[in-house]
Amino acid sequence: MWGHSLGSGIATKTARLLSERGTPPRSLVLEAPFNNLREAARAHPLAKLYGLFPCFDWFFVSPLEASGLRFTSDEHVVHVKAPVTILHAKDDWIIPYSLGVKLYESARGRPASSGPVKLLLVDGEHGHGHKYLVRSAELSQLLRELASASRAGGGEE
Secondary structure, three states, rough: EEEOOHHHHHHHHHHHHHHHOOOOOOOEEEEEOOOOOHHHHHHHHOHHOOOOOOOOOHHHHHHHHHHOOOOHHHHHHHHHHOOOOEEOEEEEEEOOOHHHHHHHHOOOOOOHOOOOOEEEOHHHHHHHOOOOOOHHHHHHHHHHHHHHHHOOOOOOO
16 A cells, blocks of 8 residues: 555555554555654645634634544554555655655554565755655565565465
């Protein structure tokens, strides 16, 4: 299962629900993820301007949370019973890689029986930013490893 950016929140919750049903994904890969919506909103480039206003959370974040859009990947990832890989470019200006590191730290709190947790930070010198990790040589190697592990695990490809 793969989630990018906002989709990482959806993928993490889905992986948790599948894990709780006894049908976890073989692996969860999160590309340019964030730990939770509140911190992601505060870290967004527009928040540098609007975040100075005292009502920022009330106006931007609270309505989303009231609608059920919390995207608390940091809470969900600890319940995922599958290997987790977190990918982030250090020059991502939409979602800072520090939020991916926070999510990694949360994932490390899972039981060891849930599988390994990997963090792959790609240097900013390559210019991958938020959308172009697909061009990364590191990603190509990771995909080969995931495919090999999936074949070794049996089942359908």
